[in-house]
Amino acid sequence: xxxxxxxxxxxxxxxxxxxxxxxxxxxxxxxxxxxxxxxxxxxxxxxxxxxxxxxxxxxxxxxxxxxxxxxxxxxxxxxxxxxxxxxxxxxxxxxxxxxxxxxxxxxxxxxxxxxxx
Amino acid sequence: xxxxxxxxxxxxxxxxxxxxxxxxxxxxxxxxxxxxxxxxxxxxxxxxxxxxxxxxxxxxxxxxxxxxxxxxxxxxxxxxxxxxxxxxxxxxxxxxxxxxxxxxxxxxxxxxx
Numbered sequence: 001x002x003x004x005x006x007x008x009x010x011x012x013x014x015x016x017x018x019x020x021x022x023x024x025x026x027x028x029x030x031x032x033x034x035x036x037x038x039x040x041x042x043x044x045x046x047x048x049x050x051x052x053x054x055x056x057x058x059x060x061x062x063x064x065x066x067x068x069x070x071x072x073x074x075x076x077x078x079x080x081x082x083x084x085x086x087x088x089x090x091x092x093x094x095x096x097x098x099x100x101x102x103x104x105x106x107x108x109x110x111x112x113x114x115x116x117x
Numbered sequence: 118x119x120x121x122x123x124x125x126x127x128x129x130x131x132x133x134x135x136x137x138x139x140x141x142x143x144x145x146x147x148x149x150x151x152x153x154x155x156x157x158x159x160x161x162x163x164x165x166x167x168x169x170x171x172x173x174x175x176x177x178x179x180x181x182x183x184x185x186x187x188x189x190x191x192x193x194x195x196x197x198x199x200x201x202x203x204x205x206x207x208x209x210x211x212x213x214x215x216x217x218x219x220x221x222x223x224x225x226x227x228x229x230x
Binding site: 037039046047048052060061062063064096102103104106107108 | 155157159166167168169172173178210212214217218219220221222223224
């Protein structure tokens with residue numbers, strides 16, 4: 001059974017760094033063709049893809065967030081991570097991690113993150 | 118970036134009716150080497166995470182009812198629900214995974230009369 005669960009700080013202040021963790025089970029990020037992506041959704045709005053990491057550590061980022069994103073993984077502990085630097089109120093959203101082999105076939109429940117002073 | 122345009126933004130139908138929604142991409146999602154369209158459809162019910170319904174434009178994910186039908190190729194795609202049920206109340210998103218950055222449409226909100 002594949003499951004993913006996101007965790008994060010809940011609330012942080014503008015200019016801080018957001019650190020998110022995706023803890024998963026039922027698959028391995030060392031398996032050929034496997035990937036994990038991060039997607040976010042502001043309340044009442046649509047989905048925005050942020051970043052993707054593959055089994056071979058290849059990484060892709062949404063250029064709209066310029067150089068603020070860093071994705072990484074810990075294969076041994078079945079975790080993937082996303083850092084977003086210099087956050088502001090526009091980064092307030094629910095953040096999802098999802099397994100990816102082509103489309104995103106399994107999603108976590110999401111974690112709400114609020115950026116507020 | 119590939120722009121995904123979904124229409125309509127919302128629609129209301131009665132249970133038992135057929136509904137279709139459109140997704141158009143700004144460039145072809147058909148990869149000639151394997152003849153696959155890199156297009157997925159997701160369903161997001163209120164308060165829930167998105168759920169994969171359709172991938173490769175027309176392949177139903179395991180466990181998805183057969184009333185959900187994906188069709189289309191190239192730049193024009195359609196999601197059809199052959200007989201809408203009350204539990205189909207949701208926002209439906211299309212997404213291209215042809216290349217990075219991955220992009221989603223803005224969604225079609227399905228309301229049940």
